[in-house]
Structures are given as structure tokens and as C-alpha cells.
Amino acid sequence: MIKLEWIEKKYDLGHVTVSALDGVSLAISRGEFVAIMGPSGSGKSTLLNVLGILDEPTSGVYRLEEHDITHLPDRERARIRNRHFGFVFQSFNLFNELSAIENVMLPMTYAGVSFADRRRRAAELLDWLGLNERLHHLPTMMSGGEQQRVAIARALANEPDLLLADEPTGNLPTETGEMIMTTLEKLNKDGVTIVMVTHNEVQGGRATRRIRIRDGRIRGDE
Numbered sequence: 001m002i003k004l005e006w007i008e009k010k011y012d013l014g015h016v017t018v019s020a021l022d023g024v025s026l027a028i029s030r031g032e033f034v035a036i037m038g039p040s041g042s043g044k045s046t047l048l049n050v051l052g053i054l055d056e057p058t059s060g061v062y063r064l065e066e067h068d069i070t071h072l073p074d075r076e077r078a079r080i081r082n083r084h085f086g087f088v089f090q091s092f093n094l095f096n097e098l099s100a101i102e103n104v105m106l107p108m109t110y111a112g113v114s115f116a117d118r119r120r121r122a123a124e125l126l127d128w129l130g131l132n133e134r135l136h137h138l139p140t141m142m143s144g145g146e147q148q149r150v151a152i153a154r155a156l157a158n159e160p161d162l163l164l165a166d167e168p169t170g171n172l173p174t175e176t177g178e179m180i181m182t183t184l185e186k187l188n189k190d191g192v193t194i195v196m197v198t199h200n201e202v203q204g205g206r207a208t209r210r211i212r213i214r215d216g217r218i219r220g221d222e
């Protein structure tokens with residue numbers, strides 16, 4: 001599904017260049033549940049952002065289904081993200097002025113889905129995530145676990161091929177994090193490919209593959 005070939009990502013800070021990714025090559029197949037693990041500052045988020053084409057690498061090649069998508073105009077990148085990828089972040093990143101259902105409907109608006117279909121699918125997703133009584137709540141009125149479930153529903157809105165999650169349980173109490181992990185496992189069993197950054201060995205153990213990264217390089221892959 002995805003192939004990264006010798007990806008480098010450098011940040012030029014004027015007086016010094018930070019090498020966040022230092023020659024990462026990696027293939028991800030459909031149906032995998034990959035955990036990206038490593039110490040703080042090792043390049044995990046940078047790798048996830050490159051995989052999600054939120055960030056363009058400094059050098060190297062990114063192939064999605066054999067197509068070289070390393071360098072594309074912003075509009076084209078946005079279209080690929082909207083149609084094929086779903087994102088879940090540690091800090092939820094919901095729109096606080098929109099209700100739960102409106103947050104979930106939003107990506108479908110960009111995909112050109114009709115209002116009725118957006119509403120129906122968003123309600124179904126929130127219901128599946130156990131939030132059928134929270135449809136019209138604002139994020140600020142919800143617990144962290146509830147907000148993260150809204151964020152997962154939003155990530156699933158356009159039936160992504162790949163779900164990218166950056167420490168999705170990082171801001172949640174253990175028990176709530178457990179519920180999020182169970183949800184991700186269910187999704188993976190239903191065929192969604194998942195790449196998740198985590199610090200947590202127990203959570204990483206629940207993935208089907210663990211990639212360990214340090215100083216911007218892959219040090220382990222099992």
C-alpha cells in the first residue's frame with residue numbers, strides 16, 4: 001500500500017540543521033496494525049506526518065499504491081488525505097465551536113457528500129462509538145475519552161484506507177485509553193490499516209508489528 005524509500009526530513013534552524021528522519025525505508029501493507037515506538041524526539045511524529053502527507057520529506061520517495069506522491073501540489077495532497085487517510089491526534093484537535101456530529105460531518109463536506117448522507121453517517125459512527133447521547137454536545141462539554149471517540153468517528157467519516165494516530169491515548173486515563181485501544185483493534189479486524197505512535201509497550205504489544213525508531217532511524221521492525 002505504502003512504500004517509503006530512503007526518506008530524510010531536515011529542519012533548517014538557521015544556525016543548525018536538525019535531522020528528524022535520517023534515511024527511513026519502510027513498506028506498509030493493507031490490513032497491518034503498525035505501532036511506531038521510540039523515545040521522545042526520535043522522529044515518530046515526523047514519520048507519521050510524512051506518512052499522512054501532512055509534511056513533505058526533504059529527500060526520498062513516497063509511493064502510495066505504486067504512485068509517486070512525494071511532491072504534489074497542496075490541493076492534490078489535501079484531496080488524497082481527505083479521501084484516503086484518517087487522523088487521530090493526542091490532543092483530539094476537534095473544532096470547539098462545532099458539536100460532535102458537526103465535527104464528524106465536516107470531512108464529508110469536503111468530499112462532496114450530501115447533507116442528509118453526512119448526517120446519517122455521522123450519527124451511525126457516533127452511535128457505533130457509544131456516543132448516541134452526545135451528538136449535539138460541544139467538545140468542551142465532553143470528557144477526554146468522549147472527545148477522542150468523536151475524533152475517531154471524524155477520522156472514519158470518509159472510510160479511510162489508512163488510519164494514522166499519534167499517541168491517541170496520551171492524554172487519557174488508563175481505563176479510557178484501553179477503550180480507545182479496543183476500538184482501534186476492532187477497526188483493524190474490520191480491515192482498516194492502522195499506524196499508531198505510542199510510548200506504551202503494552203499498547204504497542206497489541207499491534208501486529210512494532211517499528212522502533214531512534215535518532216530518526218529505524219532500529220527494529222518485528
Ligand SMILES: Nc1ncnc2c1ncn2[C@@H]1O[C@H](COP(=O)(O)OP(=O)(O)O)[C@@H](O)[C@H]1O
Nearest residue numbers: 011018019020039040041042043044045046047
Ligand atoms: N517543526 C520543527 N522544526 C524544527 N525541529 C523540529 C520540528 N518538528 C520536529 N523537530 C525536531 O525533530 C526531531 C523529531 O521530532 P518528533 O518527530 O516530534 O519526535 P517524537 O514524535 O518522536 O517525539 C526532534 O529533534 C524535534 O525537535
Ligand SMILES: [Mg+2]
Nearest residue numbers: 044045046166
Ligand atoms: Mg511526537
